[in-house]
Amino acid sequence: xxxxxxxxxxxxxxxxxxxxxxxxxxxxxxxxxxxxxxxxxxxxxxxxxxxxxxxxxxxxxxxxxxxxxxxxxxxxxxxxxxxxxxxxxxxxxxxxxxxxxxxxxxxxxxxxxxxxxxxxxxxxxxxxx
Numbered sequence: 235x236x237x238x239x240x241x242x243x244x245x246x247x248x249x250x251x252x253x254x255x256x257x258x259x260x261x262x263x264x265x266x267x268x269x270x271x272x273x274x275x276x277x278x279x280x281x282x283x284x285x286x287x288x289x290x291x292x293x294x295x296x297x298x299x300x301x302x303x304x305x306x307x308x309x310x311x312x313x314x315x316x317x318x319x320x321x322x323x324x325x326x327x328x329x330x331x332x333x334x335x336x337x338x339x340x341x342x343x344x345x346x347x348x349x350x351x352x353x354x355x356x357x358x359x360x361x362x363x
Contacts, residue, residue, distance in 0.1 A: 235362050236307055238334045249323060250338040254307040256360030261299035265312065265354040266291040267346065278350045281318035285325035288355050293329060296359055303329045305359040311340040312354040322353060 239253040240246065268276045268284035269291070277283025296302055311322060319340060330336060336357075346354055 236305070236334075236360060249332075250335050252337065254337045256305075256307050256362070258360045258362040259300075261296065261301045261305065261357075261359040261361060263292060263295045263299070263357040263359070265310075265356040266295060267348075267351045267354045275348065275350050279352075281315075281321040281352050282324065284352050285318075285322045286328075288322075288353060289325045289329050292355060292357055296357065299359065299361075301359040301361050304331065305361050306330065306336045306357050307360050308358040309336050309338045310356045311338065312343050312346065313340065314343060314346060314352050316340065316342045318352055322355075 236256040238251040268287040276287040
């Protein structure tokens with residue numbers, strides 16, 4: 235079980251948690267991008283479609299590790315344009331408990347490994363013992 239702890243003296247978080255504590259088995263998910271099962275880009279030029287594919291890929295990867303989004307302690311977002319965060323958050327909100335969201339970091343990057351990709355998201359999950 236994960237505990238979400240609001241730290242004293244830190245501005246309240248909006249849409250993420252500052253501190254998430256868990257005890258158990260760590261599941262580390264590599265950054266996922268908007269590629270389908272055959273390696274084709276989903277939603278070229280469409281951040282919302284890419285975000286949906288990314289979170290579905292994350293769901294599948296978490297399941298392979300025996301985890302669900304309820305076990306996710308931390309998400310890291312890499313976006314080529316920070317302006318796509320509303321679309322990314324909308325996709326994320328379909329998968330996470332928005333009342334107790336994971337800790338997160340968003341970083342704008344110059345490029346991802348393929349120019350048609352707009353975002354990449356990695357996850358850390360903790361499965362209780």
